[in-house]
Structure formats: C-alpha cells, structure tokens
Amino acid sequence: MTSQRPIPTLQDVATRAGVSTATVSRAINFPDQVAQVTRDKVNAAIAELGYSPNFGARAMAARRTNTIGAIIPTMENAIFARGLQAFQEELRSNGYTMLVASTAYQPDTEEEQIRSLVARGADALLLIGYHRDPAIYDFLDAQDVPVLLTWAFDPAATRPSVGFNNSAAMQEMAEKVIGMGHRRLALISAETAQNDRASARCDGIRQAMTAAGLDADTLCFVETKYGIEEGAAAFDEVMTHDPSPTAVFCGNDVLAVGALRRARERGIAVPGDVSIIGFDDIELAQVVYPALTTVHVPHREMGRKAGQALVKHLRDGTALEPIEVHTKLVLRNTLGPP
Amino acid sequence: MTSQRPIPTLQDVATRAGVSTATVSRAINFPDQVAQVTRDKVNAAIAELGYSPNFGARAMAARRTNTIGAIIPTMENAIFARGLQAFQEELRSNGYTMLVASTAYQPDTEEEQIRSLVARGADALLLIGYHRDPAIYDFLDAQDVPVLLTWAFDPAATRPSVGFNNSAAMQEMAEKVIGMGHRRLALISAETAQNDRASARCDGIRQAMTAAGLDADTLCFVETKYGIEEGAAAFDEVMTHDPSPTAVFCGNDVLAVGALRRARERGIAVPGDVSIIGFDDIELAQVVYPALTTVHVPHREMGRKAGQALVKHLRDGTALEPIEVHTKLVLRNTLGPP
Structure with missing residues (x-):
C-alpha cells in the first residue's frame, strides 16, 4: 500500500498551481475564503500530485488541526443529531471540521474514542454530560485539550458546559x-x-x-x-x-x-x-x-452556542464559561386529567 | 496552550506500567485483546504521564491509524444511523475506530471532509453512493486510501460497493x-x-x-x-x-x-x-x-458486510468486491386500491 514516489510538499502544490503556499493552505483549510478559480487550480494540483496535507508536520508546527471531535452516545433516532448539526454549522462557518464518534452508551468505548481523537490531533472535544472517570479529565488536562460538556447544566459543576438543567x-x-x-x-x-x-x-x-x-x-x-x-x-x-x-x-x-x-x-x-x-x-x-x-x-440553540464558545476559546483564548439554555413544556395530546 | 514538560514516550508508559512497549501499543489499539488488569495498568500510566500516541510517528512507521472514516449526507432522522451502527460494531470488534462526518447533502462539504479524514490518517473511507467529482476518486487513488461505497449497487459500476439496487x-x-x-x-x-x-x-x-x-x-x-x-x-x-x-x-x-x-x-x-x-x-x-x-x-446487514469487507481488505489485502444486498416490500397500512 506504500506509494513509491516522493511525497509531494505544500510548495510543490503551490508551484504547480502558480499560487503562494499560504493560498494553498487557505484553499485546503478555509475553502470558502478562496475564489472558485483559485480553488480549482489548487485542487487540480493536489489531485495531480497526490498531495495530502502532512498532518504530523502541521500539528507540530501549529499544534492545531482545525478539527473538533464530538462524542455522542448514539446516532440513532436523532436525539443528538439536531444539536450536533447546529454545532457543526457553527464550526464550519469558522473553518473547523467536526468528526463524530458514537459510543452506544458504553463508557469504555467513549474512553477509547477520546484517546483516538486526541491522538489524531483534535483541537478540542465536545462530550455529553459530566459523569465520567476522573482519569479521563486528568488525561485531557495533561494533553491540553479543551473539553466542553453539553446536554447538561449543573450550577454546582466545576467543568464548563453548555446545556440545560x-x-x-x-x-x-x-x-x-x-x-x-x-x-x-x-x-x-x-x-x-x-x-x-x-x-x-x-x-x-x-x-x-x-x-x-x-x-x-x-x-x-x-x-x-x-x-x-x-x-x-x-x-x-x-x-x-x-x-x-x-x-x-x-x-x-x-x-x-x-x-x-x-x-x-x-x-x-x-x-x-x-x-x-x-x-x-x-x-x-x-x-x-x-x-x-x-x-x-432547544437542541439547535445549544449546539450553536457550544460551537460559538469553542471557536472563541480556540481563536481568542476566551475562557469556556458555563452557559445555560432553557427547556419548556410542550403540551400536546397525550396528557390529560387522571 | 503548549505543555511545558517533556513529552512522554511509549517507552515511558511501558516502564511505568511494568509491561512491554508492544503491550502498551496493543492496549491502545486493540484493547479487547488485552486483559483488563493489564489495560488498567497501562491506562493508569497513560493518565499519570499525560501520554498521547504520537500520531505522526505512528503513521509514518506503520502507515496505519486503525481509523476508518465514514461520510454520510445527514445524521438526522436515522436514515443512515442504523447501517452505520452495524458498520461500527464490525470495525470495533476488529480494533478499528470509526469517525463520522456529515455533509448536509453538500458535495463541497463532502470533498473537504474527505481531505480532512485523509490528512488525519484514515486507513480507508466509506462513502454513500457512486456519484461524485472524478477528481476525488483520483485523489484517493493517488493517496492509496481504499474507498468502499455503499447504499447503492449498480452491476455496471467500476467502483466496489456494498449496497442495494x-x-x-x-x-x-x-x-x-x-x-x-x-x-x-x-x-x-x-x-x-x-x-x-x-x-x-x-x-x-x-x-x-x-x-x-x-x-x-x-x-x-x-x-x-x-x-x-x-x-x-x-x-x-x-x-x-x-x-x-x-x-x-x-x-x-x-x-x-x-x-x-x-x-x-x-x-x-x-x-x-x-x-x-x-x-x-x-x-x-x-x-x-x-x-x-x-x-x-437491510441497513444492518449492509453495514456489517461493508465493515467485514473493509477489515479483510486492510488486514489481509483481500480485494474489495461488489456485494449486493436485497430489499423487500413491506406492506403495512398506507397502500390500498385506488
């Protein structure tokens, strides 16, 4: 499976496309900020050369991958999907990619996925609820990976969350x-x-x-x-x-x-x-x-606010603060007097 | 955001846990193959040292990350969730992690996500349907990233898929x-x-x-x-x-x-x-x-077979072959005579 030809560099792509390396980088990471004609040239050069952004080198240079991991209990039945969709839209408009893993409600699986996302260079993680092995929080702190919790809000909690009570x-x-x-x-x-x-x-x-x-x-x-x-x-x-x-x-x-x-x-x-x-x-x-x-x-509001908070934290160093969103009763047709 | 202490190595973890580096590696990548007591020791050492598997070095050494990316059009309403859950179960029992991205049915977003997952070292990709810019397939071929298609089966197609007609x-x-x-x-x-x-x-x-x-x-x-x-x-x-x-x-x-x-x-x-x-x-x-x-x-059957095919391909080099699964009519109560 190993390619025999020399690995093309960012400079090779820039030369082939006739643009600067900064433009190539922007075309890869923030395509919305680059004119279509330029993107087309860069993408053609990438395809011709078989170039892949060198994750290891980029991560070491910038300590940033513009990727945020979200780990949810399940993808089935849309409980988490709507909030996550709003979270992703907010990230994407700021140049971040969201990668999702789902645990099937198994704490062991969540722990593996946290380690996997950290190993793959996630800039930050979004996790559901507060409760997990304290060693996981120790690990994330030691790795300097910001973590924002969601779907829960406890005024007494020490970890920041964007959620509801x-x-x-x-x-x-x-x-x-x-x-x-x-x-x-x-x-x-x-x-x-x-x-x-x-x-x-x-x-x-x-x-x-x-x-x-x-x-x-x-x-x-x-x-x-x-x-x-x-x-x-x-x-x-x-x-x-x-x-x-x-x-x-x-x-x-x-x-x-x-x-x-x-x-x-x-x-x-x-x-x-x-x-x-x-x-x-x-x-x-x-x-x-x-x-x-x-x-x-309010799934969409919660997801959007979580995305905004993480982006501001990563971009400007703004501290992650607890944010409460509010639920409301929806009285339809399955509740009546006894 | 940068940690000031020296970055711990795999050897540091092995020494602290009192096991071999191979055992540490297995505990991280194939936890199911390691006894619980050993995993606990390794995980404790990882947490104490703040160790993170060095993605870049591992990727260069093995060209494998044990991560498979899946890109789906939407996470809402569970259309893709059930098949993906089965796909993930199959991967996980073989030591692979699944990371999911969702495109909101936007081809441009899919293209970015493909590049992002390849940059983060995905060993293979699962994509929905055949139709996309040929340049994407050229890119994946140049990068030597196997791609399996699903949710569609066309006997005349040249790309392998696990899907239905x-x-x-x-x-x-x-x-x-x-x-x-x-x-x-x-x-x-x-x-x-x-x-x-x-x-x-x-x-x-x-x-x-x-x-x-x-x-x-x-x-x-x-x-x-x-x-x-x-x-x-x-x-x-x-x-x-x-x-x-x-x-x-x-x-x-x-x-x-x-x-x-x-x-x-x-x-x-x-x-x-x-x-x-x-x-x-x-x-x-x-x-x-x-x-x-x-x-x-048959979403679960389709996901499971796709997972099996990709694992066999990555493990043993077995070629990815087209696999058709079969739909059936379910006559409930919304169809009657005109």
Missing part, C-alpha cells in the same frame, strides 16, 4: 402533571448508572412529588435500554404495577413513542386511560398519534 | 402499486442532481410505468429538500395536480411521514383517498399511524 426541566413537567390531579406516577428511564442526564430527570420527578406531599418512593421506576421496542416492553411492565399508574413519564421521546405504540396495541386509551409524557421534543414527538406531550430541549 | 427496489414497489390498479402516480423525491440513489429510485418508477403500458411522463414529480416539513409541503403540491394522484411515492420514509401528517391535517384519508408509499423502513415507518407501506432496506 435536566432535573429542573423534568421537575417542572412533574409539577404540571401532579397539578392536574395525577397521584400514581411511573417513570420509564434510560439506564441511570452511567447517564447523569437520566438520573437527574428521575430526581426531578421525585422532588416534585415530595414538594406536593407525595411519597417519592411510590414512583414506579423501570430502567431500560434505549429504543422504541424497549419503551414498549417497559410500558407493559409499569402497567402491571398495582395500583397501575395514571401518568407514565418517559426519560426520552424514543421510549415514550414505544410506550404509546404498545398502549395502542393493548387498546389502552391515551390520555383517557393513561397519560404518557416524553422528553426532548425530537421530530418523532410530532408525527406520532396522538402527538406527544414532552419537554422541549 | 435502488432502481430495481423502487421498480418492484411501483409494479405492486400499478398492479393494484393505480394509474395516476406522483413521486415526492429528494433532490436528484447530486444524489444517485434518489435519481435511481425515480427511474425505477418510470420503468415500471413503461412496462405496464403507462406514459412515464405522466408521473407527477416534485423534488424537495430532506425533512418532514418538506414532505408535508410537497404533498400539498402534488395533490393540487389535475387530475390528482391516487398513489404518492416518496423517495424516503422521512418525506412520506411528512406527507402522511399533512394528509391527516387536510382530512384526506390514507389509503382511502390516496395511498402513500415510503422507502427505507426506518423505525419511524412503524410508529406513524397508519403504519407506512415502504421498501425495507
């Missing part, structure tokens, strides 16, 4: 549901052990219950893996609880859509017999029938 | 629809200019029409951007056609879900007044109401 968001929804008269509550949750967003959402419901004089231990709590099928199976499980719940919270819209489908299959009326509540407000929430009552997360 | 798949569905008596057909398509899958699906319908003695030019054809809202707006457009269609094909399930939602909003019965047909069979197709009739693409 998962606990307060779910608490607000639970107060609404309890205020309508619901007393027998259930939660179908993502697995909480490695997921600080899921555990915070659970805490939010329990706090609302306590504040309303309900015993938080009566919350019927079922953990399951992420997926529509899993949400459906968990719905069966919570409905066998005695007494059965009148309102079923779900830790995310994907689980809620599974619950909704299973209710229809079982002839259980929503919200007549039971209310079902989601979290995220992904597109799925609007296309299911009845349309899902859920907590709207 | 988009034209034949849609033709089979169109034959079914025409066989039920539909004569006035419409297609809401993704933009075909830069998307060979979308144009092949359109061709499939036209071929079925011609074979059934219908004039293919009577196909009411509307192109739109990718999205649920876009599908809804396009549905309005095709329904104003005179005479209005009795069956509306959609180039993908996302557009079909938008069409279905708009039909409900307008009080148009599906399939009583009009049939709506999707393509892909993503999870969305099963959760909408009525459940969507669509063409099932």
Whole structure:
C-alpha cells in the first residue's frame, strides 16, 4: 500500500498551481475564503500530485488541526443529531471540521474514542454530560485539550458546559402533571448508572412529588435500554404495577413513542386511560398519534452556542464559561386529567 | 496552550506500567485483546504521564491509524444511523475506530471532509453512493486510501460497493402499486442532481410505468429538500395536480411521514383517498399511524458486510468486491386500491 514516489510538499502544490503556499493552505483549510478559480487550480494540483496535507508536520508546527471531535452516545433516532448539526454549522462557518464518534452508551468505548481523537490531533472535544472517570479529565488536562460538556447544566459543576438543567426541566413537567390531579406516577428511564442526564430527570420527578406531599418512593421506576421496542416492553411492565399508574413519564421521546405504540396495541386509551409524557421534543414527538406531550430541549440553540464558545476559546483564548439554555413544556395530546 | 514538560514516550508508559512497549501499543489499539488488569495498568500510566500516541510517528512507521472514516449526507432522522451502527460494531470488534462526518447533502462539504479524514490518517473511507467529482476518486487513488461505497449497487459500476439496487427496489414497489390498479402516480423525491440513489429510485418508477403500458411522463414529480416539513409541503403540491394522484411515492420514509401528517391535517384519508408509499423502513415507518407501506432496506446487514469487507481488505489485502444486498416490500397500512 506504500506509494513509491516522493511525497509531494505544500510548495510543490503551490508551484504547480502558480499560487503562494499560504493560498494553498487557505484553499485546503478555509475553502470558502478562496475564489472558485483559485480553488480549482489548487485542487487540480493536489489531485495531480497526490498531495495530502502532512498532518504530523502541521500539528507540530501549529499544534492545531482545525478539527473538533464530538462524542455522542448514539446516532440513532436523532436525539443528538439536531444539536450536533447546529454545532457543526457553527464550526464550519469558522473553518473547523467536526468528526463524530458514537459510543452506544458504553463508557469504555467513549474512553477509547477520546484517546483516538486526541491522538489524531483534535483541537478540542465536545462530550455529553459530566459523569465520567476522573482519569479521563486528568488525561485531557495533561494533553491540553479543551473539553466542553453539553446536554447538561449543573450550577454546582466545576467543568464548563453548555446545556440545560435536566432535573429542573423534568421537575417542572412533574409539577404540571401532579397539578392536574395525577397521584400514581411511573417513570420509564434510560439506564441511570452511567447517564447523569437520566438520573437527574428521575430526581426531578421525585422532588416534585415530595414538594406536593407525595411519597417519592411510590414512583414506579423501570430502567431500560434505549429504543422504541424497549419503551414498549417497559410500558407493559409499569402497567402491571398495582395500583397501575395514571401518568407514565418517559426519560426520552424514543421510549415514550414505544410506550404509546404498545398502549395502542393493548387498546389502552391515551390520555383517557393513561397519560404518557416524553422528553426532548425530537421530530418523532410530532408525527406520532396522538402527538406527544414532552419537554422541549432547544437542541439547535445549544449546539450553536457550544460551537460559538469553542471557536472563541480556540481563536481568542476566551475562557469556556458555563452557559445555560432553557427547556419548556410542550403540551400536546397525550396528557390529560387522571 | 503548549505543555511545558517533556513529552512522554511509549517507552515511558511501558516502564511505568511494568509491561512491554508492544503491550502498551496493543492496549491502545486493540484493547479487547488485552486483559483488563493489564489495560488498567497501562491506562493508569497513560493518565499519570499525560501520554498521547504520537500520531505522526505512528503513521509514518506503520502507515496505519486503525481509523476508518465514514461520510454520510445527514445524521438526522436515522436514515443512515442504523447501517452505520452495524458498520461500527464490525470495525470495533476488529480494533478499528470509526469517525463520522456529515455533509448536509453538500458535495463541497463532502470533498473537504474527505481531505480532512485523509490528512488525519484514515486507513480507508466509506462513502454513500457512486456519484461524485472524478477528481476525488483520483485523489484517493493517488493517496492509496481504499474507498468502499455503499447504499447503492449498480452491476455496471467500476467502483466496489456494498449496497442495494435502488432502481430495481423502487421498480418492484411501483409494479405492486400499478398492479393494484393505480394509474395516476406522483413521486415526492429528494433532490436528484447530486444524489444517485434518489435519481435511481425515480427511474425505477418510470420503468415500471413503461412496462405496464403507462406514459412515464405522466408521473407527477416534485423534488424537495430532506425533512418532514418538506414532505408535508410537497404533498400539498402534488395533490393540487389535475387530475390528482391516487398513489404518492416518496423517495424516503422521512418525506412520506411528512406527507402522511399533512394528509391527516387536510382530512384526506390514507389509503382511502390516496395511498402513500415510503422507502427505507426506518423505525419511524412503524410508529406513524397508519403504519407506512415502504421498501425495507437491510441497513444492518449492509453495514456489517461493508465493515467485514473493509477489515479483510486492510488486514489481509483481500480485494474489495461488489456485494449486493436485497430489499423487500413491506406492506403495512398506507397502500390500498385506488
């Protein structure tokens, strides 16, 4: 697989294209800033010579690769996709490329991917949530790789994040549901052990219950893996609880859509017999029938602000500060009185 | 941003962990092949020393980074997510990391991302569809970076792909629809200019029409951007056609879900007044109401086979050969007689 001819240099490309090396560099890294005719000449020279920007040399010279890594738990079902798309648009308009890795919710995989992205010269990382092995943060600090967290915001946290308060968001929804008269509550949750967003959402419901004089231990709590099928199976499980719940919270819209489908299959009326509540407000929430009552997360705003913060940090050295974005309740058709 | 202490070497890590440098290397690159206790020692040493595998040196020594890049048109709505998840699982079990970039269906963005991934030392690339500037293929050939195409299979193509025949798949569905008596057909398509899958699906319908003695030019054809809202707006457009269609094909399930939602909003019965047909069979197709009739693409099988082929190619030098996977019709509840 090794090419036998000498490796072409940036200077070779510049000479062939009849432009300066700075122009070649800009054409590669910030093509939007270079006239089309110049880009065409440079790209033709690159193709003819088989030139590839020498990552190692560039990284050593500049300690920058204009690449930012984002590591998310899953690419399926669009939970993270919309925010990441806005993050990428912001990066791209500033000359950065985003590379994404997905962990399938496995902390070991996330750790490998962090090391891999750092080894490949990522200028910075975007990670989801706060909770991970402290050794990972030590590693990133030692490597001088800035890390911005997102999808979570905890005023007490020491690491900067651009996110929302998962606990307060779910608490607000639970107060609404309890205020309508619901007393027998259930939660179908993502697995909480490695997921600080899921555990915070659970805490939010329990706090609302306590504040309303309900015993938080009566919350019927079922953990399951992420997926529509899993949400459906968990719905069966919570409905066998005695007494059965009148309102079923779900830790995310994907689980809620599974619950909704299973209710229809079982002839259980929503919200007549039971209310079902989601979290995220992904597109799925609007296309299911009845349309899902859920907590709207401003994914695009969050992604855009995260991108802006990282770009300013890398460009100008502006410190990464915590930024909170705000959720809101979206009352559609799956929540009614008990 | 530059760390002031001397950069630790692989040997430093090995000495600190009390293992050989080969073991450190394996623990970093193929963690699954190393005992947990050894990994823990190595990882502790890496964290304490702040060691990062020196990409440049490794790349020059081995010309391999154990990273495979995948570039997809979009991360939203899970069209590509399931296949990519299977692709990643296959890679990961063989010690490779997958990095993903998404283009928002912009060829210029894809080209930048290809150059970026090659510059960062990707061992191989997975790209969607055949159609792109020939200069990109020339560049990849000159760089000796293997490229496998997917999501499309054309027996006449010269580049190897693991995919399905988009034209034949849609033709089979169109034959079914025409066989039920539909004569006035419409297609809401993704933009075909830069998307060979979308144009092949359109061709499939036209071929079925011609074979059934219908004039293919009577196909009411509307192109739109990718999205649920876009599908809804396009549905309005095709329904104003005179005479209005009795069956509306959609180039993908996302557009079909938008069409279905708009039909409900307008009080148009599906399939009583009009049939709506999707393509892909993503999870969305099963959760909408009525459940969507669509063409099932074996996304997981396709991703897994693509991963296997690339790993065998990189490990053993096995040539990349075309592999066809097969779609099938999924008849749910949105297709009925005219």
